[in-house]
Amino acid sequence: MTDQSLPSHAAPALSASSLNKTFTVRGNGLGKPARHVHAVSDFSFDLPTGSTLGIVGESGCGKSTTARLLMHLVEPDSGQIRLSGEPVGTAKRDLKQFRRKVQMVFQDSSASLNPRLTIEQSITFAPMVHGVSAKEARETAWRLLDRVGLDPARFAGRYPHELSGGQRQRVNIARALALNPKVVIFDEAVSALDKSVEAQVLNLLNELKAEFGLSYIFISHDLNVVRYISDHVLVMYLGQVVEQGPVEQIYAAPRHPYTRALLASMPSADPDQRTMAAPISGDPPSPIDLPPGCRFAPRCAFAEGICNTMPYELRHGDARVRCHISDPQSGHSKAEAAQ
C-alpha cells in the first residue's frame, strides 16, 4: 500500500523528522535515582499545505508534548522541524519569525486568555510584539472578531470571564489568526465545548482554513471530531506514532491493533458500524518504565514472543504501521494473515 496522498512536488507546510523528547525527573539525592519520562520518541510526519493532520490517542500519550515541541515551546532532544521545507533555527530571531507562522489554540479557553486583558488587548498583543502599530493591530482584531462570529462592538472591550466557553474559544482562534500564520495547531481545542457549539466551531475552522490558506494540526482524543476535520490521521501511543495515513483508510481499514481497539471503543450512531473487536483493557504502562519490546504489547490481544522482546522499527518508505503483524518478514505468526 503506497501513500499517494503526500504530494512530492511541494514542500509540506510543516514537517518533523525523528523528534525525541525525554523529561528527566530529578532524584532527591537520597537514594531515589533520577528517572526519565519518554514523552515523545521517533516522531515524524509531513503536513501538506492546505491539509489537516489529526493526531489521536489516549490522554497521556504525548499529544500535548508533541504540540509544544512543534511550537518550539519545548526544545526537542533530537530531530528536526521544518517549516515550508526550511529547518527552524534555534536562534531567538529565527524562533520569533517561526512563531509568526505557527500558532496554537489551547484546550482550556479560560486559562488561555489573560483575565486582566480585554478581548481586544488579548488579540492585539501578538501583532504588536511583532511591530504592528496599535491602530493596525486593533483593526485586525476587529476584523477577526467579526470573522469568528463575535460582534466587535459588543465583545472587544469585554473581559474573558464575561464570555461563554465557545465565545472564548472563538477569541482564541482570532488571536491565533492575528499573526497571519501558515499553520495552526489545535490542542484539544474543542474538547471542552458543548456538542452543538463544537460543531459550529469545527465548521468555522473549515471555513477559515480555506479563506486564510491555513494548514491545521488537530490534536484530540475524540475520534469522531478528528474524522470529521482531518485529511490525514496519526495515531499515537506512549509517545510513538503507531499508525498514520489518510483519514478514510485509517477509519475504514485500521491495521495496527491499537488503532483497531481505539476505533472499536468509539461510540457510533450507526448500530451496524459497531464492531465486535475487543476494546483495550487496562491503563497504558508508565512512560517511565517502558516495556522492552513493542510499547503496546502488554495490552495487545495479538502479542507474542517477538512483540515482548523486540520493538518494531519503522523503516523509511514503508506503510507507516508500527507493528510486527504488518511486516511479512517479521516472524510474527499472524503476519501473513494481516497481509
Added chain:
Amino acid sequence: MLGYILKRLLYAVPVTLAVSIICFSLVQLAPGDPLTVVLPADASQEIVDQTRARYGLDKPLPTQYLLWLGNVLQGDLGTSIASGRSVASEIGHAIGYTLSVAVLACLLALVVGLALGLVAGYAMGSPVDKLASATAISGVSVPHYWLGIVLVVFFSVKLGWFPAMGAGRSGQSLGDALSFMILPVLTMAAMPAGIITRSVRALVAEKLGQEFVTALRAKGMTSPQIFAHVVKNAAPTALAVIGVQMGYLMAGSILVETVFAWPGTGLLLNNAILTRDIPLLQGTILVLALIFVALNLIVDILQPLFDPRIQRA
C-alpha cells in the same frame, strides 16, 4: 517517618550555618575596626593583642569565621564590653526569665485562641463571632509595647494590683514571683492569641462546611461528637502556630521586656544596644535565632505526628 525526620534535620544544618554566618557578620556590619567594636575603649594593649590573636583578626574573613565558630561551639560567645563578664553567662542568666514568660504567654494564647477560634468558627457571622474576630485582629495589630504600657497604667497605676516593673528579688514566694509575670505574659500573649483565633476560626468553618461533617450528621452523630472531631482537627494547627509563635515571642521580647524592665534576653539586647556592646548583641541574637530555628524544626517534625495528612515529602 525516620527518613522524614532525618531529612528535616539535614535541612536544618545549612540553615543553622547560614544563621551563624549572619550573626558573625554583625561585627563586620558595625562601623569601625572590628577590634574596637568588640573591645572596651580603654582596653590595654595586652588585651588588644590577645583578642586579635584569639579571633584571628589579622587573618582573612573565612578563617576568622571558622575561629569564631569554633569558639561558639565550645560555648564561648565572647566577652561583654559593658560588664566584662562572658556573654554566655550573661545569656544563661537572662534566658530563664525570657523562657518562663514566653512559655506562660504561649499557654495562655493557646487556651484563649482555641476558645475564641472555636466559638467564632461555630457561630460564624453572629455577634459573638464578630466580637471574637475583632478581638483577634486587634491582638494581631496592637503594638505590644504599647499594650504593655496600657496594662501598666490600668493594673499597676490605677488599680495597684500588680507590680509595674522588674522581676522582684530572689527568694520571694512563688505568688510574688508570678505577680511580676502577669502583665508581661498578658502583653506577650495578645499577638499569638489573635493569630491562633484567626487560624482556628477559619479551620472550624472549613471543617463544618466539609462533606464528611454533613455525613456525620446524616449518620446521626450528635453535636458533641462533631465538636470533638473539629477540635481534633483544629488542635494540630493551633499547636503548629504556637510552636512558631514561641520563637517569635522569645525573639520579640526585646520590646516587652524593655517596657517591664524584665531581666531577660530582651533587656540584655536593649542594654547591648544602649552601650553598643556588640559581642553581647551578637551572642544574644545568635542564641535567640538558634532557638527559633530549633522550634521551627520541632514543629516540622511533630506536625505529621498530630496530623497525618501533611505530606512527608
Added chain:
Amino acid sequence: MTVSEITLPTTQPTRSQGYWSNVWHKLLRDRVSVACMIVLALIILSAIFAPLLTSYDPAVGSVVQRLKPPFTEGYILGTDELGRDMLTRLLYGGRMSLIMGILPVLLALVIGGTLGTVAGFVGGWTNTIIMRATDVVFAFPSILLAVAIAGALGSGLLNALIALTVVLIPPMVRVTESATTQVRSLDFVEAARASGAGGLTIIRVHILGNILAPVVVYATSLLSVAIIMSAGLSFIGLGAKPPTPEWGLMLNTLRSAIYSQPLIAALPGVFIFAVSLSFNLLSDGLRSAMDMS
C-alpha cells in the same frame, strides 16, 4: 466567503468594568474598609498638613507647662514631659512614623517583588538561589533581625530603614514568587511565548497584572507590621533620636510620665495602633474584594 470590512467606530465600544474598578467598587461597599481608608486618610493628611493645623513648634516646649493633662487651656491633648504640645508632636510624629512604616514596604515591594517575579518566571537555578537566600533570612524572626542589623549599624533613621527593608524583602519575595509560579504555568503565558514575545514583555503584560492582587493584599498587611516594627525600633532607641517627634520614641520618653499623666503616656500608641489596625483590616477587605471570579 470574504472577510467583511469593519469600520472602526469613533465612539468607544461597550467597555466592561475592569478588574480593578470592580475591586474598588466592592471595597467601597464594605463599611469596615471604608472606615479604615477614612482613618488612614485623616492621619496621613493631618501629618502632611501639620504646620497648617497647629501653631506650635514640635521641638520647643516650656518647662512650666510640663505634663499638662488633656483639654488644658491652649493644649487640647496636653503637653509632654518637656512641656511641648502633645497634639503638635503627634501630628508631626506621624510624618516620621508613617514614612518609616511605609517606605520600607515600598522598597521591599520593588526589590522583593522584582526578585520574586524573576525567580518565579525564570525558574531553575535562578529560582533555587533566590529562594534559598530568602529561606536564610526567614530563619530569623523579623523583629530580631531588624534589631540585629539596626543594632550593629548603630541607631539612626537610615539604619532603621535599611534594617526594616532587609527584613521585609524575603516575605515579599515569597509571595511574588509563588504567585508568579502559578501564573507562569497558565496557558495564556504559553500562548504569549508562542506568539514570539520576549520574557520582559510577557512579565509586563501578562504576569504583573495577574500577580498584583495577592501582592497588594500582602503588602497592605505588611504595612501594619512595618508601622509597629519601625515605631518599636525607635522605642528601643534604634530609630529616631530626640527631639525628633516620632510615635515610638514618644512612647519611650513619656514612660517617665506613666504615674503622673498615664493618659498622655499612652497616647502615641493609640496612633500606632490605629494605623496598624486600619492597614490590617484594609488588607482583609481587599482580600475579600479581590476574591471573585
